[in-house]
Amino acid sequence: MGRGFTLIELLVVIGIIGILASMLVPALSHAKKKAKEGAARTEQSGISGAIQTYYNDYSRFPSSPSAANAAVANPGGDFTYGTAGLTTAVPVLTGGAYDANNSELMVILMAVNVGPNAGHARNPKQTPYLNAKLVSGTTEPGIGTDYVYRDPFRNPYIISLDMNFDNVTFDAFYRQNAVSTGGLNGLFQNAAVAAPNNWAARTPVMVWSFGFDNTADVTRRANVDPNVDNIVSWK
Numbered sequence: 001m002g003r004g005f006t007l008i009e010l011l012v013v014i015g016i017i018g019i020l021a022s023m024l025v026p027a028l029s030h031a032k033k034k035a036k037e038g039a040a041r042t043e044q045s046g047i048s049g050a051i052q053t054y055y056n057d058y059s060r061f062p063s064s065p066s067a068a069n070a071a072v073a074n075p076g077g078d079f080t081y082g083t084a085g086l087t088t089a090v091p092v093l094t095g096g097a098y099d100a101n102n103s104e105l106m107v108i109l110m111a112v113n114v115g116p117n118a119g120h121a122r123n124p125k126q127t128p129y130l131n132a133k134l135v136s137g138t139t140e141p142g143i144g145t146d147y148v149y150r151d152p153f154r155n156p157y158i159i160s161l162d163m164n165f166d167n168v169t170f171d172a173f174y175r176q177n178a179v180s181t182g183g184l185n186g187l188f189q190n191a192a193v194a195a196p197n198n199w200a201a202r203t204p205v206m207v208w209s210f211g212f213d214n215t216a217d218v219t220r221r222a223n224v225d226p227n228v229d230n231i232v233s234w235k
Helices: 007-058 065-073 102-111 113-120
Strands: 080-081 157-161 205-209
Touching: 007 102, 007 157, 007 205, 065 080, 102 113
Parallel strands: none
Antiparallel strands: 080 157, 157 205
């Protein structure tokens, strides 16, 4: 009959299990974070593709008339949906500029008969351009009951559109010199707008969100906290 484990042997085994668990949990957490980041990039690609297809059909972007009017007055002629919630407010681009979250885009792209698309005014063909998960409430990943599209970290997607059709887009956050100085994230200074806050992307659509830490700060560079984990579509 074999002998049983001694107390010391049991403590050693438990200690080893604890060490292995402490090594495994961070690895699993990191893998889960990376999976969510990958899912967010896929969703961003879907949003960009839906907007581009809409543009091909209508020769305009899926914005409300209010956003289109505000874009005309913005330096660079573009418009950003959904900058609310930043650690530091994005400087207002025009006096009393119109502000809106991405729900305006979603109801148009999904052919929902509400808001700026009431009566299907902005999508008269009633074409569903975007296929995204619908969720109950207003905090879960996916498109909520408020029609805001949130990423896997539960952050609303921020979307900027090239409203003046020059194939260059200014985003209200990433155009800021404090964020993008040095050409971070592949941005360049567009001489069509006076420096310093004239960083832009050579793409008609910019989509991004806050990432794992659920925040961003317009006074910090893009490659440092809390901005370094922002998930962007254009780089």
